[in-house]
Amino acid sequence: MGRPPCCDKTNVKRGLWTPEEDAKILAYVANHGIGNWTLVPKIAGLNRCGKSCRLRWTNYLRPDLKHDGFTPQEEELIITLHAAIGSRWSLIAKRLPGRTDNDVKNYWNTKLRKKLMKMGIDPVTHKPVSQVLSDLGSISSLTTITTQNQMNFVNNNSILEHPKEEQVQYHHQFTNQESFQQQYVLNEVASSTSSSCSSNLTRLNSPISYSCKTSQAQVNPNFDWSEFLHNDEPFIWSEIQQIQQCDIQRVMSSLSLGLLPNEGEVSNINNNYNRNGNDKQGGSSEGFDAVACVASKQYEMNKQSEGNSFSGNEFVDGILDKDSEIRATFPEFLDASFDY
DNA sequence: AATATCCGCAACCGCTCCGAC
DNA sequence: CGTCGGAGCGGTTGCGGATAT
Numbered sequence: 001m002g003r004p005p006c007c008d009k010t011n012v013k014r015g016l017w018t019p020e021e022d023a024k025i026l027a028y029v030a031n032h033g034i035g036n037w038t039l040v041p042k043i044a045g046l047n048r049c050g051k052s053c054r055l056r057w058t059n060y061l062r063p064d065l066k067h068d069g070f071t072p073q074e075e076e077l078i079i080t081l082h083a084a085i086g087s088r089w090s091l092i093a094k095r096l097p098g099r100t101d102n103d104v105k106n107y108w109n110t111k112l113r114k115k116l117m118k119m120g121i122d123p124v125t126h127k128p129v130s131q132v133l134s135d136l137g138s139i140s141s142l143t144t145i146t147t148q149n150q151m152n153f154v155n156n157n158s159i160l161e162h163p164k165e166e167q168v169q170y171h172h173q174f175t176n177q178e179s180f181q182q183q184y185v186l187n188e189v190a191s192s193t194s195s196s197c198s199s200n201l202t203r204l205n206s207p208i209s210y211s212c213k214t215s216q217a218q219v220n221p222n223f224d225w226s227e228f229l230h231n232d233e234p235f236i237w238s239e240i241q242q243i244q245q246c247d248i249q250r251v252m253s254s255l256s257l258g259l260l261p262n263e264g265e266v267s268n269i270n271n272n273y274n275r276n277g278n279d280k281q282g283g284s285s286e287g288f289d290a291v292a293c294v295a296s297k298q299y300e301m302n303k304q305s306e307g308n309s310f311s312g313n314e315f316v317d318g319i320l321d322k323d324s325e326i327r328a329t330f331p332e333f334l335d336a337s338f339d340y
Numbered sequence: 341a342a343t344a345t346c347c348g349c350a351a352c353c354g355c356t357c358c359g360a361c
Numbered sequence: 362c363g364t365c366g367g368a369g370c371g372g373t374t375g376c377g378g379a380t381a382t
Contacts, residue, residue: 016350016376038367054368055351090370101370102350109372110348 013047017056021046025057059102066098070107078104078112083126 028044034057038050046053070078074096081092087108089101096104113123122132 014352036367049352051353051368052351058369059350087371105371106349 011047012041012049012052014049014052017060021048022056022061025053025061029057029061059100062100064098065100070099070111074099075107075112078108079116079126082108082112082123 024044024046025040028040032043037054040046040050040053041048044053048056077095078092081095085091087105089105089108093099093101093104116123116126120129121127122129125132127135
């Protein structure tokens with residue numbers, strides 16, 4: 001049995017909002033504040049679904065919203081955050097004052113995605129299309145599963161026609177991803193819950209699995225994480241915490257070098273965060289939020305240090321020193337795949 | 341000037357999450 | 362512990378204006 005509709009869809013008005021309807025929402029919010037949107041149509045005298053009222057308010061009427069075009073800085077930040085956390089529009093929008101998730105999503109779909117494709121960059125992986133194609137070749141040699149989306153992308157976007165130079169300009173950002181991904185083998189996942197992702201990338205020598213495309217981390221079915229934790233003591237927890245610290249620093253140093261972390265790397269961080277006290281069914285956004293926070297913070301720092309290479313280098317050196325220190329302490333958890 | 345096509349954006353849909361009971 | 366229902370999210374649709382033919 002499905003869930004009953006939130007309102008009588010046949011009797012509510014749909015489509016564009018009139019200024020009169022907007023005025024009613026504004027008057028309602030001024031008098032009652034925000035909350036319980038299902039009551040809003042009744043109290044405000046609107047023949048609309050409560051959900052529709054909430055959307056109208058959050059996406060258009062909120063007084064703190066910007067209605068002008070996106071600046072190049074905002075554009076850059078969206079690309080950075082999308083590379084770090086994927087299409088988590090609400091999290092990205094949180095880093096852009098005055099912008100809604102809908103704004104960011106629309107801007108990405110109508111402008112930024114096309115812009116990247118024009119440059120020969122795959123907007124999903126943020127990798128040069130030539131590399132995506134070669135990866136696809138490797139994948140098909142290991143597994144017969146190839147998603148329709150991947151084929152559609154190849155077929156629809158004339159990607160092979162893009163000048164090599166444009167791809168190269170962006171390609172430097174991914175040099176560390178290649179070595180990272182060489183540490184992974186494809187692991188077909190038979191789970192029915194992962195139907196949206198035909199394959200997973202599983203890290204060698206690690207109990208943690210990485211999702212290649214799914215939004216939520218998935219666990220290697222052969223490994224019982226809780227057993228791993230329960231058999232050990234606080235030492236393990238402190239190691240996990242330090243790995244998290246290292247993950248964040250790795251992302252930060254990558255960003256400071258103009259590199260973008262790949263999804264596997266971000267997924268790793270999220271796995272760590274979600275397991276360390278945030279182990280909820282279906283995962284948690286906190287890991288993503290943490291990465292989004294780091295990415296946007298680093299973006300701001302990069303902006304500030306532009307034109308001042310000394311402070312930027314100092315920062316990077318500090319990160320690299322710290323990273324070396326942690327690598328020396330926990331060699332078993334850190335392979336050579338993250339060499340800068 | 342008329343028509344076709346493209347593009348951007350607002351709005352909707354269906355789903356998940358999460359708190360209350 | 363299971364159910365219910367509101368809130369929020371990401372993907373998709375469709376309208377209306379802009380541009381091309």
